[in-house]
Amino acid sequence: MTTLTIDPAYGWVLLAATSTFFLNSYHSINTGNYRKKAKVNYPAMFAPAERTDEDAHRFNCAQRAHVNYIENQPSAVAALLLAGIRFPITSAVMGAAWTVSRYMYMVGYSQGAEGGKGRYKGISFWLFQFGLASLAVYNGVAMILGW
Template structure:
């Protein structure tokens, strides 16, 4: 059986992970404000296609930004926690970069630009997520090899 000793710097990994919980709450407030401004009643997840006004479009963009966030958060968190076992400071920095990028993605997308192009200002989150996934896989390979 393997024993895992955590580097004291793993605390930074946990802080980066925790930032994603708060960012999810920020997404909720952002989407709620857009919902209120558009007058979209619960339980509708999106404004109906018959609504073509800017407020409805902004709500749909904010809602989609939040949905994209919760689609990606579990994968990123797992990769962050696994990558941080061997590379705690690198993983924590990448996790923090992911959270900042996701915030920028939310703010840009929620502006309601044509075709949602505002989301591109935070699209770099994919690079952080990919990097964390590669590091997590590397850790697995090294463990199998006994290194």
Template sequence: MPSFDLPAEYGYVILAAASTFFLNTAHSVNTGIYRKAANVDYPAAYAPESNKSPEAQRFNCAQRAHANYIENQVSFVPALLIAGTKFPLTSAVMGLCWSVSRYTYMVGYSSGGEGGKGRYKMGGLYFWLFQFGLMGMAAYNGVSMVMGW
């Protein structure tokens, strides 16, 4: 089994990963605020289709933004941690940029306008660049270990 030493800069990678935990909390608070404004009781995950109010639309968008975040966080964090073993500073910067982009996605999507297209208004689309970049770097790390590079 190969062994390796983590670079001293790996702490930045861990901090970037930790930022995603706090962002998840921000999503929860954001969704709760919109849930209350839309008067949607638990355990309903979304406002009913019969509720056509702007508040219900914003709540549904906030809830979907949170779900999308959770769907992507589960593959992003391991990619960040793996990529950071060889590229700690690049990975940490990409991780921080991912978190910022996911925050803008949340704020834009929660605005509820334009059929959910608000998620891209403030730069929320850019998280894909950072996520796929880190996934590629993680895969490169695996190939380089197998090939002995």
């Protein structure tokens, strides 16, 4: 049996994970502001395809950025929490960088650039998410092999 001792630096991991919850709330506010400006009533998730005005387009971009965020956040947070067991500082930095990248992704995408290309400003989140997942895998293998 393995005994798990949590390094006090794991607190940074918890703070990085918590930052994702606040960013999710900010996504909701951001999307709500674009929804109001575009005059898209609930429960519609997106503006109708026949709406080609800029307000509708920006709302759709902001909404898609939020949906993409909630598609990726659970995996990123789980990987952060698992990777942080052995690598708390590295994981916390990567988790914080993931959150900053996701913020940049949201802002860029919400600007409504052609084809949603503004999201590329924060596309580096994939590097941090993959890095965290890789560290989590390493931790599992290390525990099994007794490293």
